[in-house]
Amino acid sequence: MQLYGSYTSPFVRHCRIVLLETELKCEFVETDAAASAQKSPSKKVPFLHDGDIQLTDSTSILKYLREKSGDTYFSDIAAYDVFCLVNTAMDACVNLFFLEKEGLTPARSDYLKRQQARVDSIFTELEQIPLPHNAPYNDMELRLGCFLAWGIYRQRFSLGEYPKLAHFLEALNNYQPFRDTAPPSL
Ligand SMILES: N[C@@H](CCC(=O)N[C@@H](CS)C(=O)NCC(=O)O)C(=O)O
Missing domain, CATH: 1.20.1050.10 (Glutathione S-transferase Yfyf (Class Pi); Chain A, domain 2)
Structure with a gap:
């Protein structure tokens, strides 16, 4: 699993926090605007690849990471x-x-x-x-x-x-x- 993003984006930071909390194995690939424009249809960071799964928004990434680690995502x-x-x-x-x-x-x-x-x-x-x-x-x-x-x-x-x-x-x-x-x- 790879998370693409920058170290300054608040959207990416939230995903990185969840990776630390859940201890899921994931490579962080530092990605600038030019690379995100090529690799994601949203032309934004973060995006995430896990085999066939490709996610283009921090909200879906968070849901994926939380549920993959057995937690719930926003029951409230x-x-x-x-x-x-x-x-x-x-x-x-x-x-x-x-x-x-x-x-x-x-x-x-x-x-x-x-x-x-x-x-x-x-x-x-x-x-x-x-x-x-x-x-x-x-x-x-x-x-x-x-x-x-x-x-x-x-x-x-x-x-x-x-x-x-x-x-x-x-x-x-x-x-x-x-x-x-x-x-x-x-
Ligand atoms: N809805 C997106 C927003 C992500 C976003 O706005 N990322 C900014 C970095 S903080 C970005 O890549 N902006 C590039 C642009 O607007 O061209 C998410 O939650 O992932």
Whole structure:
């Protein structure tokens, strides 16, 4: 089994955490944008190959890894919805990040203003939900942690206005699989 990805992607990080937690045997193949454009129809990382099985999205990869190791994947619909909400914010932030590199910012686009407003309202919502301060962490919580850590790493946002999220991330940073998958220093 091979997981293709980068060491900076929050989507890939979540898969790497699950590989550490489950101890499944898997080769990590470092993959840049050019290689993912050739090897996956989504032209994104992560993607996973296991014999005949080819998966193109972190969500299906996580389901596959959890179930392969005998665990369940999101039996709780409320947690799954928060996971989806985090994905929506993360997709919008990654979008804003790539477009900013090309000089496109919310100041110049109504759609990007909407993307930014979407991220802001999701943060307000996430600050209200109860979150743990020690392991075990479920996949919604791991997803949220990967997103928050990525945003800080890429200087997309700070958590000054969100003390509960900041406290959650501070505790998660002590969880070994989370520590072991931190992105490289810039
Ligand atoms: N829905 C995808 C999103 C993955 C994603 O956005 N990956 C980013 C890296 S963080 C990527 O490869 N972006 C390349 C691009 O947008 O061209 C998943 O959950 O795997």
